[in-house]
Amino acid sequence: MSRVFFATWEAPPLTISVHAVRLVAETSAGPAVFSHDFGPGLTVVRGSNTSGKSLLVQSILYALGLDDLFATRQGTLTRAMSIDVDTAEGTLPVIRSFVELQFAIPADGPILTVRRYVNPGESGSPHLIHVWPMAALTESVPLSDRGVGTDYYVNRKGAATGSAGFHPYLADLLGWQLPSVATYDGVQRPLYVQIILGVCYVDQKRGWGGIVPQVPTKYGIVEPLRRAVEFVLDLDFLRRQSERRDIDDRLNAILTREEYVRGRLDSAARSRGGRIILPPLPNTRSRSLKGAMAGVVLDEVARVQVMTDDHWESLDEAIESLEQQRQRRAIAAVEATSPTVGEDGFNLREAEDALRLAESRLQQVSARLTVLNESDSFLEMQLGALGRRLDATEDEKRRYGQLQTLANLGSQLAESTLSDGDCPTCHQSLIGIEAIEGNAMSVEETNHVLTQENVTVLGLIEQAESAIASSEVKRTVWMRQMAELRGEIRALKSDLTSAFGSPSIAEIQRAVTEETRLSTLQQLMVQTIEDVHEWQQLRGETAEALIARFALGSSELSNDDKIKMEQWEIHFRALLEDFEFVSANPQRVSISEEMKPVVDGYDISFQGSASDGIRLRWAYLLSLWQRTMPPAGLHPGLLIMDEPGQQGVEASALEGLYRRCADLGLAHGQLFLTTSESREQLEEWLGDRPFNYIEIDQGRLLHLS
């Protein structure tokens, strides 16, 4: 037994091979120790109740930082390893204790020895795992000769994903790429190693309670068992889901940024009397790529427009036109042709006409502004009414949504009226009672109508809000125009009453207005040019992410996945037959997408015998192990079943289990079973099948050395 045996054994690649374990509890009378070397295949740990069988198998998990699989409120390991230990010299307090484990990944790969403290005494930490790259246990290398080693963390914030975490290190050794999975707090996290290894261990106390393996739920991962089984089965589905979530995260980040950039562009444009015309974004909610890209032309560019007089023109054109005017004014100044009052160039009639025109335009703009304000008040009123309508339909929808719950609650108490919709006395339909016209829609139809009504009202609200937003821009522009016109009127009046020879104030006023406008528009250009560019990029990135998401295909199991599931089911059913499962025809038992056993598609809410529940668990774990050993799957090759002979399961079924475990153990990795059956009984069951045997002496695991 031990290393030599492992070296010649053809273990599947990338599985854990446990070589040896050593438990040490230091006391005032010296260390109480248990150490043992393990071989491949089946190992049976035999001992009486409370002798320490569970302590031994849990120590293997503890050394690997997997105490979540068995930890109880009382502590991570038994009193013997943490508080006081029973020895030949009586019960002695534990000063310091640790577990050491020697293993290799893969079986013929580099050998590692780890030490983890249980009771760290005055130094050390139970959250640290010390790793030495050597066979320190089978070759009895003392601590002083092991060198420094490397420390990794467990059960600490960041230990599950950070580079100093022991589990990322373990996952790396196993060649695992941990997928991102959904959590209840809405963020994506890598699937924890502790959750995956939940399919490798059945706890004696609570593990045999259900019909599926118990995996830790404390990490908030949605459907942890399903994710763990999908992972060891190496389903495309999980990989695709993970990729899909990564893409969705990226899409969310892009869309958040897009919203921010759009908002910045919008407010910059609005504050200067402009608007942004953005081509449509790909529709991220569409179910097909064609639908998502409908109406999207990626070459189409975002445009900034400003209102000049009564029409929208592009920002470039508006700036160009103002610059041309400035140029004309400059040339005129150089040629000294700027008119002064009373000179030949100054035409009194023209000035009077200009004044009349400006006054008339002021009146027009003022009238438009009044109409706009009236229309806005109407829109605000409409928005208020729509808001109230929305509240009312949502309230109605909420109540309709609760009708079924109320009917279910009252089905035993008021069956006729609440469940059947009939009068309890005459058993006629209540339809004529509820509505006078007696032709009302059903609850489902009404729900549908209310949903549609909600959509309509939301659409109207959106339209009204967009109309109000667009009128804000118009208001800004027209108010600016009114200010400019008032300035022009003042200047023209001043010119008409000025002394001959003085410079035209109207001309100066116009020049100042145009300069101010040019400067404003140039600022708008500077402010928006980069944002427009970024927005274009974000739009392109949205399209790329959507194309990548649709390229992943459907969110269902792939054909390969289905084949894997079917093969697992074949193994599962064969084992159910072997273990004499009688609660249902084993050939009608299958595994649902939630990775739970079902009969004819219905969950097995276990109504059969408790011992059939145990048989179901054995078959589930062993068949999963059988189907998912590398390279076919990603099972780590280790299975520990603590006291599988629960619930008075018959000896014949136990015999079947032991034989299967011995056969599968040698072919697939290492399997540990604990039992209180006698050695003779085990030998009778197992016949000439090889197995490793550990007998716990004198009813206790640890002995003073």
Added chain:
Amino acid sequence: LNQVEGNAPPGGHTYDRGTGIINPEVMFQQYRSVLRVNERVAWRIPVLVLVVSKFRGQRASVANLHLMIWAMKSAVTRALISAWWEGRQPADLATIRTDPHLEVTLGLAAAEDLVAIGRTGRVELTERGKEFAALIDGDSELMSIEKDLLRELAPLNESSILRHMGGASIDY
């Protein structure tokens, strides 16, 4: 306005090759109306049971049930009764409201043995009614807005309603 059912497809027609006459199939279809949830017996009975369960002794007069069940009707009625209750708006005879379907609801609930009419003429919950009320109370999400309003108005009894509403309820 009655729906005519026949073999012809809706809006279809028959064509007589001999005469060349097209006989259009005329179809009348009646659109069914949307029933407000307040008119549904399946909603009204739970509301009645819930309201009675919040009255002292789980019994209430018909007049007060008219007022309270009307108050449950919509956001507007809920806001109105709150305003009256807190004295922000005067509650007087002009503001009295009744629930036109209460009589039918009471009849059905009594037939289902959820409520009974006591010796004083008040509506009281039977054992089944109390059980139903407890089930509704047990689910905090269910009828939560209605429960919130009743909590706001608690304690509900004849004298508190008289005090807050200034006698503005109908005496039957």
